[in-house]
Amino acid sequence: MSDVAINMPGDRSDDAPEEILEGKLIVTDPLEPKTRWESWLDSISDWVNPILVKESRQALKSRQFLATFTLLLACCWGWSLLGVAIRMPGIYYVPGGRFMLVGYFLILAIPLLIIIPFFAFRSLAAERDDGTFELLSISALRPWQIITGKLGSAALQMLILLSVLAPCMTFTYLLRGVDILFVVSILFYGAVLCMLLSCVGLLLATLTRARHWQVLISVAFILALGLVCVWVCFGGSVFINQAMAVIPFNQPEYWVGQACLLTAVGCLASILLLAASARISPRSENRSTRLRIAILVTHFAMLAWFSRYFFKFDGEVGLIAGYTFASTFLLMVTGSMMTGEDSLLSARVRRGLPKTTLGRAFLMLLYPGPGTGYLFAAANLIMIFVVALMLAVSKGFNGRNQEVEVLNFALVCASFGVFYLGLNRLILRLASRSTLTGPVLGFVSCVIMIGFGCLVPLTVQFSLAKYIPDSGDYTMIQLPNLFWTTVEVVDGNNYAEIGGLLHPLAAVVFVAAALVLLLNIVLLPASVHVRRVATPTRVQQEEAELNPQPEVEPQRQSPWD
């Protein structure tokens, strides 16, 4: 520690801790632990994300947090007094817990569903606006740590705010009329929704660095949060008043359902966080593999849960349709972003490519690049149809109209996915020659293309209305129209009348998708066949220095050695 004070008149902090020792001014470190308790806490903090430590310190001094905390406390106390006053004197003999809980729920909804998610959004966006993000980027913190640190900070604020409500919840329980499990469930799902919205906020904060877009996103996000809050407040109040009696806490199936719900939330949150982390990673890093694994895990989780309920409900085909719809939606959204990825792989990424032929065959689709991204999405989409078919067959497929419909639905969904993503990839390939592509551009171009695919045939058909009899009916012009064609395939067709299992429209869409897939495979060999590069000698040297190999004992040359 330095014992030299710099003589800067007027610059010295008034509260700088100091002491005089043998005539010298000794400035003591304000963060140096003084007690064993502080030392213990300090050593614990070494294991915590640095951003969480810093933001906790900031929050303890920030006016925004203090104001939120005080306001929440005041509102809780106010509602406690007001609620009791409203229910008097019946509160002594009529259960009033549910009534009070609705009030606390509404009070809690605003910080949980608006303030904390927006805080998470601003916290990351402000790092970029204020120029501190670059300082974080050049530190040893990885993008994933930055994102989780921000989320952890939001979680900590949420826990502190929830702790304000703990005595109120006890009070609610004492007033009777609510189950403790019900109260805990309400708080738990409030917290889960808060974290999910915070994940959305973190991803939105990474979308752009341009000031005007940031402002636009801020406004849109806060409006969306307001809508969610209103919806949750309304739905939650109704739920608290009416659903409590029917929630079967004592049945195992209820808890299985909760596990299913939490799996969905967990998968979605991990995709959002990994996407946010990828957005702030340098272009030379591998930003795709983790994200693709998360998408794959989500797809398999969906498959597992839908299969479970399919077999539980004795082959309910609606569940196949549900699985098809959910997984196609997931893969269309993520796939469109993957097709917009940068086609140039840095040497660093190519260093990490699989070494073996088997590895290349199975793992190549997890590596970055628009070509592999498209093939990854296409493989998953094909899997949707295969799974739908297998599920139908496993329950004894007997050619019922409903079964055929759902299989055609799965085929059309998968085919449209492969078709539109493939077209998107081809268009972006052309665009990449003149401009920088990216996942956001990929998504936007896919949405525009699907929009055109729907609107142009509709416009054409309606403008030719006088030449086409029954112009309100489906015609072949509508073939690129994803929604109408799917509805046409599923509804209003008696397959027995058509006389086959495969709907002609589904067959046409399938052929178109196959052609686009083939065209992509033919045109994009370079993006799939990427060569692995050797690790530089300097990196190998350092690796050897950091992880020295254990010395091998010299082999015995003779029995006397």
Added chain:
Amino acid sequence: MIELRRLHRFFGSTRAVNDISFEIEKGQVFGFIGPNGAGKTTSMRILATLDLPSYGDAFVDGFSAVNDAERVKRRLGFMPDAFGTYPDVNCREYLDFFARAYGLVGRERMKACQHVMGFTGLDVLATKPINGLSKGMKQRLCLGRALVHDPSVLILDEPAAGLDPRARIELREMIRELAVDGKTVMISSHILTELAEICDCVGIVERGELLAVGSVAEMESRLAKSASMRVTVLDRAPQVAEWITSNNPDCKVKVKVIGNAIDFELPMDQRSQAKLLRGLIEAGFDVASFGVVDRNLEEVFLNVTKGRVQ
């Protein structure tokens, strides 16, 4: 220690960095100079792993800033020209955060923070909020942040910009100390006289191109086709100037008279200088002093650059 190899960075049609290559040895202080928009900051940002080159690469201790960014970050301390601070955070907490961010733990972290606070003179301002610091103190804090993980390479982008003379001198002293400690320092600045005092080597860039690189003395001698001479006489300075112009056809640059001193340019040939001195004395002028005027970095800079901007 630092190597820029055929570094290019294009922003649309603008060539911010256009084929820059040079090396800086361990323990050297390298001055990176050039007019605004010359590509200094862009090159430094690429080296600091904050940007990617359009072509070429930058290396720190043999590691590529593009492909081994993590290894480069561990070895590098970067002080940008403009940097942000956090609200509701004091100096000590700021440094503690970055020490944690660089993976320092426990006593090691505590020691590192105390060391840089002592080195930068911030220990007496430990609990002062950053927003209340003067520009000079903020620069010290940023230097402290760049030093907290004890990097072997320091990149300082305009560290003296906006500082008062005292703060500039203190900063210069700190950089000198760092160089004595064996750290490789790359520094960009507009205050060329200061750079000349602390730099072992300088590189001059303009419009993204490296125009010259080497030690200040080397560049002076390389660029000097003629010597700047000054003669001081006791009286009759205008006549001396006239005599020099008429008797020396080699003297191409116009002669300037400042009081009793006459400045002019002669070829670097020492023989012609001796001949001129002899001629002056034989012509009866009272020569008080006669000699070559040292060029400084500013002159070298003006000689090398053409004032082009992009």
